[in-house]
Amino acid sequence: xxxxxxxxxxxxxxxxxxxxxxxxGYFTAAQAKEAGYxxxxxxxxxxxxxxxxxxxxxxxxxxxxxxDEADFVVPWLWSRRQGVISHESALQVHDLADALPARVHLSxxxxxxxxxxxxxxxxxxxxxxxxxSEVVWHGAVPVTSPLRTVRDCLDAHVTPEWMQQTIDRxxxxxxxxxxxxxxxxxxxxxxxxxxxxx
Numbered sequence: 001x002x003x004x005x006x007x008x009x010x011x012x013x014x015x016x017x018x019x020x021x022x023x024x025g026y027f028t029a030a031q032a033k034e035a036g037y038x039x040x041x042x043x044x045x046x047x048x049x050x051x052x053x054x055x056x057x058x059x060x061x062x063x064x065x066x067x068d069e070a071d072f073v074v075p076w077l078w079s080r081r082q083g084v085i086s087h088e089s090a091l092q093v094h095d096l097a098d099a100l101p102a103r104v105h106l107s108x109x110x111x112x113x114x115x116x117x118x119x120x121x122x123x124x125x126x127x128x129x130x131x132x133s134e135v136v137w138h139g140a141v142p143v144t145s146p147l148r149t150v151r152d153c154l155d156a157h158v159t160p161e162w163m164q165q166t167i168d169r170x171x172x173x174x175x176x177x178x179x180x181x182x183x184x185x186x187x188x189x190x191x192x193x194x195x196x197x198x
Contacts, residue, residue: 015036071104
């Protein structure tokens with residue numbers, strides 16, 4: 001019996017593109033490997049300009065249209081797709097407050113708190129096991145639900161001005177109810193408006 005040498009998979013642009021489409025044009029080196037792309041082949045495409053490096057082990061298809069999601073997709077991919085956009089960044093995604101945080105806020109599972117992570121400078125980390133019922137998808141990335149975002153921001157002592165905007169906008173848009181907010185400890189000056197005030 002002859003032993004046949006195993007060859008690496010033939011690169012599949014269709015598979016790689018299929019991955020990138022769901023992630024705003026981005027993919028990880030591990031995902032590229034699944035599609036048959038070696039590190040050497042990725043380097044070749046970086047040199048010829050069809051790819052660009054977006055972070056350590058994260059790449060972008062250059063011809064893919066740029067989107068507003070990019071700022072969130074790259075940190076999410078860095079987290080090995082385990083993180084959830086949260087806190088002030090979730091306020092921004094849900095347009096609940098005029099929050100434009102300088103860093104992307106990402107909640108990682110509690111198990112990651114024991115790992116030594118090299119956190120990108122543009123990422124702020126919190127640790128929490130967020131149940132699926134408190135996660136919604138915004139395009140390519142998972143985000144804490146509006147009500148979970150309110151609770152997280154209260155716990156993190158986010159500025160009262162943003163908290164008031166969040167409560168007002170969330171109630172007005174029906175993202176949560178007054179009953180949902182009952183029992184939350186609000187900072188001084190932040191109030192849940194009465195139904196007549198709407």
